[in-house]
Amino acid sequence: MTPDTIPPSQADSLPFEQSQRPRLFRIYNHYRLVISLILAGLLFVDPATLDTKFRLPEFYEICVLSYLGVNLFTGLLLIAGVHTRQRHITLSILIDVIALHGLLMLSVGMTGGLANLIIVSVAAGNILTPSRIGLFYAALAAICSLGVASWSVVTLGASPDEIVRAGSLGVLYFAAAFLLQSVTRRMLRSEELASSRARSLVELEQINKQIIQRMRTGIVVTDRFGQVRLANAAAHELLFGERGRRSEMKTLPPPLQLRLDQWLNHPGTRTEPFQATPVAPMLQANFTRLHQERGDQILIFIEDMSKVTLQAQQMKLASLGRLTAGIAHEIRNPLGAISHAAQLLNESPNCDVGDRKMVDIIQRHSRRVNGIIENVLDLSRRRQADLELVEIGPWLQEFVDDYKQGVRNGEATPDIKLELPPNAPPARFDKSQMAQVMVNLCDNGLRYSEVQTGKPSLRIAVGVTVDSERSYIDIQDQGPGISPEQHEHIFEPFYTTDQSGTGLGLYLARELCEANQAHLSLLDNNEPGCCFRITFAHHRRLM
Incomplete structure (x- = not known):
């Protein structure tokens, strides 16, 4: 790509010598071509009508036509896209100085009007090459002018005024x-300063684009009707779970559009998470207007609540730690005494059938209260997740094998169907904590499947999100489902549909998932039973 074919957006950031000089030389060549055409056209005019007498008219005509041919050839080279170099400019200026002095010598001498054209050529040479070579053009023109004037005076007997004119x-x-x-040097300095600032602005714009595209906060520019003008990659990932498919985002999703309408009606309020x-x-x-006066475009910042959730979890764990210390001392000891007393009462020979039923109720609810305490203690003692990069397929296969061995107590092995895709993306999580989540979900699924169908069965499937960059695990049971x-x-903690449950299992499972940058949700897939999905974060995402 030559300077003549450089796009304007790139040429603006180039130095003066690379961006402007080829254009100026092209303009100067047009001027030369026009002058040579005018001189060639004057050949068809009788010199007597112009009150001019040429010294050597035949040689003058040859020189004019040769000068025209050189300029035409140079113009064709420029049209063909030849890269303009310094030697081309120097050669053109030298040809002009010599050719114009030759025309002066062959026509009327230094007193002719052609002498003014030499000033133009010298000026053009100093504009195109503002250096010592520009002074060389002036010196050469002065020497040639004195030479032509001296030759005219000595050989042709011209007036000495020609030497003064020269x-x-x-x-x-x-x-x-x-x-x-x-003047040109000042222009060069100004041009270089402008080019430097233009390059800085371009680089700053590119840096801003990179920052916006790589930042984890989603950024969307839209109008009040939800028509999306601009959205970065994080916005697509947060809203649709996709990266790199920006062209498909035309309008805001309904939950975000609802928050936008609420903010437009009540600008001072903070919308609820969604x-x-x-x-x-x-x-x-979070919403703000790009133009306070017109207000036609709205800037939306979309933040993942995972970081806030992690901070809230740390605060909850600190509170639970202080609370469970008192629970362990104030509740477990009396509870142990109650349970032990109920066991002794059950072994008494004086305990009739009615009393034994009451003792059974006491023991059953004592075990339930103890289970609640154990879950709260486990939650408060939970260590920080040790995230590592894990291949989902092999890890899940190993987990299922170990789980089947753990639940086999002389009974039939549970029917667990495992579906693994060939190329599931890896994920970052703590193996022990995620295994605890899977155990909880599998225990619930097998128990409810057995209640509904008489056989403990479960289907565990690994899938890939639409963007093909994140994995998820579906745990589908055959139970009665959830209304x-x-x-x-x-x-929610302590919410349960099972009379014997503590209501902390799913709560603890979701807390562990959030600690591992994953999300646990209940799907409505129109299939029998319940389907819980664990969606992992991108394996390159670190918090």
Whole structure:
């Protein structure tokens, strides 16, 4: 790519010598071509009508036509896209100086009007090459002018005024050279400063684009009707679980559009967190207008609540730690005494059938209270997740094998179907904590499947999100399912549909998933039973 074919956006950031000089030389060549055409056209005019007498008319005509041919050839080279170099400019200026002096010598001498064209050539040379070579053009033109004038005086007996005229032109040559070099250098400095600032702005714009595209906060520019103008990759990932498919985002998803309408009606209020899809994490949207006066575009910041959730978990764990220390001392000791007393009462020979039923109720509820305490203690003692990169397929296969061995106590092995795709993306999580989540979900699924069908069965399937960059695990049971009214409560602590349950299992499972940057959700897939999905974060995402 030559400077003549450089796009304007790139040429603006180039130095003056690379961006402007080829254009100026092209303009100067047009000027040369026009002058040579005018001189060639004057050949068809009788010199007598112009009151002019040429010294050597035949040689003058040859020189004019040769000058025209050189300029035409140069113009064709420029049209063909030849890269303009310094030697081309120097050669063109030298040809002009010599050719114009030759025309002066062959026509009327230094008193002719052609002498003024030499000033233009010297000036153009100093603009195109503002250096010492520009002074060389002026010196060469002055020498040639004095030479032509001296030759005319000595050989042709011309008036000595020609030498004075040549000396005056020589002064003009140098004056033009010094003046234009000074002006051109200032222009060069201004052009270089402007080019430097333009490059800085371009680099800053590129850096800003990279920052916006790589930042974890989603950024969306939209109008009040939800028509998306711009969205970065994080916004697509948070809203749709996709990266790199920005062209498909035309309008805001309904939950975000609802928050936008609420903010437009009440600009001073903070909207509630939302989920773009049932399996997406909780998101928080903040709105602001790009133009305060017009207000036609709205900037939306979408933040993943995972970091806030992690901080809240740490605060909850600290509170639970202080609370469970008192629980272990104040409740477990009396509870142990109650349980032991009930066991002794059950062994008494004086205990009749009615009393034994009451003792059984005491022992059963003592075990339940103890289970609640154990779960709370496990939650408060939970260590920070040790995230490592794990291949989902091999890890899940090993887990299922170990789980089957653990639940086999002389009974039939549970029917667990495992579905693994060939190329599931890896994920980062703590193996022990995620195994605890899987044990909890599998225990619940097998128990409810056996209640409903008489056989403990379960289906565990690994899937890949739409963007093909994240994995998820579905745990599908054959149980009675959960009513729609209970969907929004099943992850709340101490909420249970089983009279013998503590209501902390699913709550603890979701807490562990959030600690591992994963999300546990209940799917509505129109299949019998319940389907819980664990959606992992991108394996390159670290918090």
